[in-house]
Amino acid sequence: QSALTQAASVSGSPGQSITISCTGTSSDVGGSNYVSWYQQHPGKAPKLMIYDVSNRPSGVSNRFSGSKSGNTASLTISGLQAEDEADYYCSSYTSSSTPVVFGGGTKLTVL
Amino acid sequence: EVQLVESGGGLVQPGGSLRLSCAASGFTFNNYAMSWVRQAPGKGLEWVSTISGSGGSTYYADSVKGRFTISRDNSKNTLYLQMNSLRAEDTAVYYCVRSRGVIMNSYYYYYYMDVWGIGTTVTVSS
Numbered sequence: 001q002s003a004l005t006q007a008a009s010v011s012g013s014p015g016q017s018i019t020i021s022c023t024g025t026s027s028d029v030g031g032s033n034y035v036s037w038y039q040q041h042p043g044k045a046p047k048l049m050i051y052d053v054s055n056r057p058s059g060v061s062n063r064f065s066g067s068k069s070g071n072t073a074s075l076t077i078s079g080l081q082a083e084d085e086a087d088y089y090c091s092s093y094t095s096s097s098t099p100v101v102f103g104g105g106t107k108l109t110v111l
Numbered sequence: 112e113v114q115l116v117e118s119g120g121g122l123v124q125p126g127g128s129l130r131l132s133c134a135a136s137g138f139t140f141n142n143y144a145m146s147w148v149r150q151a152p153g154k155g156l157e158w159v160s161t162i163s164g165s166g167g168s169t170y171y172a173d174s175v176k177g178r179f180t181i182s183r184d185n186s187k188n189t190l191y192l193q194m195n196s197l198r199a200e201d202t203a204v205y206y207c208v209r210s211r212g213v214i215m216n217s218y219y220y221y222y223y224m225d226v227w228g229i230g231t232t233v234t235v236s237s
Contacts, residue, residue, distance in 0.1 A: 034212075036223035038156070045206060045230055046148075046156065051223035089156050091223070093212075098172055099219040100146070100158035 003028065004090055004103035011109040017078040020106045022090030023071060028101055030071035034093040037066060037075045040105075041086045049088075050075060077108070085110045113137035113226050115207045120231030127197050127235070133190040133207030133228055141165065141185040144210040146224060147192050149203035149233075159205070160192065161221070163214055170219050175201075197235045204230040 005023040012018040022029065022037075029035055035053045038046040048057055050066035053073065063078045073092070077084055090103040119131040131147070147159040160181040161170045169181050180193040190207055209226035212219055 034220070034222045038224075045227040046224075047227070048223060048225050051211075051225070057225065091156075093221045098158065099161070099170055099212075100221045102156045102158065105155040 003094065003096075003101035004092060006088075006090060006103040006106045008104070009107045009109065011111055012077075012080045013111045014080050014082065016080050017076060018080060018108065020075045020077075020088050020090075020108070022073045022075070022092075022103045024073075024092055024094075024101070025071055027096055028092040028094040029068065029073050029090075031095060032093040033068075035066070035068055035073040036091045037064075037073075038089045038091065039086045040089065046089065080110055082110050084108060113209075115209065115226055115228035117205065117207045117228045117231035120205065120233045122234045122236065123197055124237050125198060125235055128193070128195045129197065129233060131192040131194070131205055131207075131231060131233070133192075135188045135190065135207075135209075138209070138226075140183075140188040144212060144214075144219070145181075145183060145190045146208045146210040147181065147190075148206045148208050148224070148227075149201075150206070150230075151200070151203040154203075157203075161210055161212075161219055162190070163219075168214050168217065168219065194233070197233075199235050202233060202235045204232050206230045 037050040146161040207228040208224040211222040
């Protein structure tokens with residue numbers, strides 16, 4: 001069982017906006033500004049999309065945005081495109097015995 | 112171009128050993144902590160281990176502690192993962208990852224992972 005909770009799947013139509021949530025505890029998401037999000041297409045390596053809750057690396061589309069409220073972080077993708085169809089994983093610093101935790105992943109389907 | 116290239120994966124019997132390597136290029140290797148992250152078939156991402164830039168601090172997931180050893184050779188810009196006493200549940204794609212964070216009082220404060228290799232597949236089966 002993953003330390004961070006994500007919905008297994010989410011879907012949306014081209015042009016729409018969707019939000020993927022990542023719920024943890026005060027020991028990880030709630031107690032840290034170090035939440036990151038990764039996109040993974042089938043058979044490919046993950047790619048960093050958001051770091052430090054809401055920052056975008058150079059080259060990542062501004063259609064991707066991140067936020068956090070309490071113990072839940074969110075990734076919002078606006079103006080959905082077919083190429084956004086992928087798995088998305090959240091990750092966070094944690095004060096537990098293991099320093100890195102991932103969510104279970106959310107599969108985004110673009111209808 | 113910043114690049115990480117893993118090698119060393121393969122088929123190994125339960126109880127066997129394997130050493131993964133990761134060749135880094137395009138950045139000052141010893142300035143960064145490095146990690147291994149794995150993904151079992153059809154499953155999510157699992158952090159395995161992290162090593163500091165100097166190699167002086169190492170961290171492991173409970174699932175591999177005592178069986179896996181992470182190390183690095185900064186003169187060769189290479190990261191390693193020695194895997195012993197392998198189990199079927201270690202079957203996964205193993206990714207080499209550049210990690211951002213700080214180490215304070217021997218604790219690793221993880222921020223994010225910004226560069227990923229393409230992965231190498233490890234299969235543990237008889």
